[in-house]
Amino acid sequence: MSPAQHDAEVLIRTLREQGQRVTTGRRAIAEVVAANPDLSAEEIVGFVQRDHPEVHPSTVYRTLETLEEAGLVRHVHLGHGPARWQLADDPAHRLVCEGCGAVQLVSRVRFDEVRRQVEAEFGFAIAFGHFAMTGRCSTCR
Amino acid sequence: MSPAQHDAEVLIRTLREQGQRVTTGRRAIAEVVAANPDLSAEEIVGFVQRDHPEVHPSTVYRTLETLEEAGLVRHVHLGHGPARWQLADDPAHRLVCEGCGAVQLVSRVRFDEVRRQVEAEFGFAIAFGHFAMTGRCSTCR
DNA sequence: ACCCAGATGCGAGCAGCTCGCACGTAGCAG
DNA sequence: CTGCTACGTGCGAGCTGCTCGCATCTGGGT
Numbered sequence: 001m002s003p004a005q006h007d008a009e010v011l012i013r014t015l016r017e018q019g020q021r022v023t024t025g026r027r028a029i030a031e032v033v034a035a036n037p038d039l040s041a042e043e044i045v046g047f048v049q050r051d052h053p054e055v056h057p058s059t060v061y062r063t064l065e066t067l068e069e070a071g072l073v074r075h076v077h078l079g080h081g082p083a084r085w086q087l088a089d090d091p092a093h094r095l096v097c098e099g100c101g102a103v104q105l106v107s108r109v110r111f112d113e114v115r116r117q118v119e120a121e122f123g124f125a126i127a128f129g130h131f132a133m134t135g136r137c138s139t140c141r
Numbered sequence: 142m143s144p145a146q147h148d149a150e151v152l153i154r155t156l157r158e159q160g161q162r163v164t165t166g167r168r169a170i171a172e173v174v175a176a177n178p179d180l181s182a183e184e185i186v187g188f189v190q191r192d193h194p195e196v197h198p199s200t201v202y203r204t205l206e207t208l209e210e211a212g213l214v215r216h217v218h219l220g221h222g223p224a225r226w227q228l229a230d231d232p233a234h235r236l237v238c239e240g241c242g243a244v245q246l247v248s249r250v251r252f253d254e255v256r257r258q259v260e261a262e263f264g265f266a267i268a269f270g271h272f273a274m275t276g277r278c279s280t281c282r
Numbered sequence: 283a284c285c286c287a288g289a290t291g292c293g294a295g296c297a298g299c300t301c302g303c304a305c306g307t308a309g310c311a312g
Numbered sequence: 313c314t315g316c317t318a319c320g321t322g323c324g325a326g327c328t329g330c331t332c333g334c335a336t337c338t339g340g341g342t
Contacts, residue, residue: 021318021320023320054322055321
C-alpha cells in the first residue's frame with residue numbers, strides 16, 4: 001500500500017470514528033487529496049470523476065469542508081484563484097514567488113525560530129498555513 | 142490640511158504626472174482610501190457615493206486597479222471576504238487572529254530581522270503585504 | 283472653443299463557492 | 313437479512329466579489 005493510500009485510509013477511518021458516514025464519494029475524495037497535494041476543489045472534482053462521474057462538485061466542496069472541520073485536511077491560499085487542499089499534517093509551508101509564481105516548499109519546523117521570535121516580541125502565534133507567504137525567490141530578485 | 146488630505150493630494154498629483162487623467166471620481170476615491178485604511182472596495186463605494194452618488198462601483202474597482210499599478214495603493218487579504226485597500230506606503234503589517242478576528246497592526250520595520258533571517262536561510266525575500274499573517278493573538282491563546 | 287484618447291456608467295458575465303430541496307443510501311436495530 | 317431513518321448526495325439556483333464590453337462623456341492638450 002502506497003503512503004498516500006495509507007493516509008487516505010486514516011482519513012476514512014477517522015471520519016467513521018467521528019460518527020460520520022463513509023460513502024464512495026468521500027472515499028474517492030480522500031484518496032485524491034492524499035495522493036495529490038495542492039489541488040483546487042475543481043481539480044479534485046476532475047480526478048474523482050474519472051472513476052466516479054456521478055460525484056457532484058457540490059459534494060466535493062461539502063466533503064472538503066467536513067474533512068477540514070474534522071481536522072484532517074486544510075486549505076491554503078497561494079495567491080488569487082481557488083484555494084488549494086492538502087492533508088492537515090502536511091509538513092511543508094509554501095513560499096510563493098510574486099515574480100514567477102514558483103512555489104517553494106519549506107519544512108515547517110524550519111520556521112520554528114521565526115515563530116518563537118514573533119511570539120516573544122508581539123505575543124502573536126503565527127499559524128503558517130492558511131495563507132502562503134508571498135515574496136521574491138532567489139532567481140527573481 | 143489633514144495628513145490624509147495631503148496623502149490624497151500626493152496620489153492625485155502622481156497620477157497626473159504619470160499622464161493619467163484626474164476625474165471627480167478618482168479624486169474622491171483617493172481621498173477615501175487615504176483617510177480610511179483597510180476598507181473593502183464596496184465600503185469605498187459607500188463613502189464615495191455619499192458625496193458623489195453618480196460614481197459607479199465598477200469605476201471604483203478600475204480606479205483602485207489603476208492606483209495599484211501606479212504603485213500608490215495596495216490591497217491586502219485579511220482573511221476570507223473582500224480585499225482591503227490601503228496606501229502603498231502604509232508602514233504597518235497586519236496580524237489577524239483566527240480566534241477573535243482582531244487585526245493587530247505591527248510596524249513593518251519590526252519584521253526586518255525576520256525577513257533577513259528567512260532570506261539568509263531560504264533565499265526568499267518575504268514581501269509582507271499581499272496576505273496578512275494569520276495566527277492566534279495573546280488573549281485567544 | 284475644439285478635439286479625441288482615455289475614463290465612466292451601466293449591465294452582463296464570470297469564478298469560486300454555498301445552499302435548499304427532494305431523493306437515496308449507510309449503518310444500526312431487530 | 314430486512315427495515316428504518318437520519319445523514320449524505322445530485323442537482324440547480326443563488327451569492328459574493330470582482331471583471332469586461334460597449335456606448336457615452338469629459339479632462340486637458342492645442
